[in-house]
Amino acid sequence: MAGAVRLIRSGSLSDVAEYAYAATAPADARFIHLAGSCPLEADGSTAAVGDFAGQAAKCVENLRVALKDAGAALEDVLSTRVLVASSRQEDLVTAWQVVRDAFGAHDVPSTLMGVTVLGYADQLVELEAVAAVTD
Template identity: 80%
Template sequence: MPRAVTLIRSGSLSDVAEYAYAATAPAEARLVFLAGACPLNEDGSTAAKGDYAGQAAKAVENMRTALADAGASIEDVIGTRVLVASSRREDLVTAWEVVRDAFGDHDVPSTLMGVTVLGYDDQLVEVEAVAAVLDS
């Protein structure tokens, strides 16, 4: 299936970033806006309490499920926002590395943010995403 998302890299900006700086989708693409994927188990409990990497992995797993339910996949994501409940850069990087690795070569534009608190008990990570899909 053809993909709608085109990643854009800039030769004018630093190449230190581990993601494309921009992405586009054609006008005929259907946009899918996901609520933040949380590290919740099926029973509603928080997965991997105290573990930034474990929670990031569970959030990505749940994001993949939500994408599939919307007729999309991780390769259709056009941008993300990764929220980490910490003021420590090391914790943000730990969560980011899990999310980055999950996307592989599809290194979409992303924003990584440290926040004070997230919505569920013991929640440390949340991943928001927007996808663009060309329906056949």
């Protein structure tokens, strides 16, 4: 199952980025487009209210569950988008560091965005992902 995703690094672009600039999957891969992973507990309440890092960790935890249910894992992710409800760069970086650390050496292409508001009460972070697996 794992191993379909190939990360691509560019020697022509800045090496400051903490992620690969692109990723590919083979033609026979099954793509998994995941809804935004939110920092929600099983009862529907928002986890870690007021805590960017805590909410990012809960988003990663919920993403792992959704990936597993789809027959995939973090290592199968092609790209992510991290949405943070803040205009403060330090808040975005706080959430990003949690997501980056969760992916470890599988440093997928990622976009980090500050947004005005997210969908659930007290929600500060949301994590979108696309994965690919070969069955």
